Amino acid sequence: MKYFEGIKGKLLLIAIVVIFILGTIGYAKISVQRKTNLLSNKVEEQVTKLMxxxxxxxxxxxxxxxxxxxxxxxxxxxxxxxxxxxxxxxxxxxxxxxxxxxxxxxxxxxxxxxxxxxxxxxxxxxxxxxxxxxxxxxxxxxxxxxxxxxxxxxxxxxxxxxxxxxxxxxxxxxxxxxxxxxxxxxxxxxxxxxxxx
Structure with missing residues (x-):
């Protein structure tokens, strides 16, 4: 953890966290898909003789x-x-x-x-x-x-x-x-x- 001591270390840690967050958001946007469900129930069925x-x-x-x-x-x-x-x-x-x-x-x-x-x-x-x-x-x-x-x-x-x-x-x-x-x-x-x- 001594890499993240001092100002340069803290900036490096912040940069890694920002990159991680941006990467996660970008991945989430790319992988978002729309899922549509269509529910269909037959209410009535009738065959009628036509004249x-x-x-x-x-x-x-x-x-x-x-x-x-x-x-x-x-x-x-x-x-x-x-x-x-x-x-x-x-x-x-x-x-x-x-x-x-x-x-x-x-x-x-x-x-x-x-x-x-x-x-x-x-x-x-x-x-x-x-x-x-x-x-x-x-x-x-x-x-x-x-x-x-x-x-x-x-x-x-x-x-x-x-x-x-x-x-x-x-x-x-x-x-x-x-x-x-x-x-x-x-x-x-x-x-x-x-x-x-």
């Missing part, structure tokens, strides 16, 4: 800008603005619910089909078709998963309404009628009447 005839598919892609800020008496508060731009793609499927079909065979050549109007079966935005751009948040207003969820639900409803306004359900009924007519003609029927309730 759906999808006759039309409407695909869409859209870009929406989301912005949220806090206000006090109509005045924007500083450091409370959050925003993002979202690009997404999805699809809507519509068609005929086959459970509602009534078949009236009049004779070997004539048949009447009565069924409910077409309906929407699916409105889906796959997760892999959602892209974020220009994400910004503030100290007092953080971005959250709920923001994305709310935007996507609103956009799905909006796109469904637009599709229906453009005649999606009318197209589904027309296509469904053509498919059923083709099948019934293949069965030998010549006089085919198809009505929607």
């Amino acid at each position: 759906e005839l999808s006759t039309v598919k409407y695909s869409y892609t859209n870009v929406v800008e989301y912005e949220d800020k806090m206000q006090l008496s109509g005045i924007n508060l500083p450091f409370t603005n959050k925003r993002f731009i979202l690009k997404y793609s999805g699809y809507i499927k519509a068609g005929i619910n086959l459970d509602t079909i009534e078949v009236k065979v009049k004779d070997k050549n004539s048949v009447e089909i009565i069924m409910e109007n077409a309906e929407i079966f699916e409105n889906v935005i796959p997760e892999e078709e959602v892209y974020f751009f220009d994400e910004k948040e503030s100290i007092f207003n953080k971005l959250s998963f709920k923001d994305l969820y709310v935007v996507l639900i609103e956009e799905k409803d909006k796109m469904e309404k637009e599709a229906v306004d453009k005649g999606l359900l009318n197209d589904a009924e027309k296509n469904g009628s053509e498919i059923l007519k083709y099948l019934l003609e293949g069965m030998g029927f010549k006089n085919i009447t198809i009505r929607f309730k």
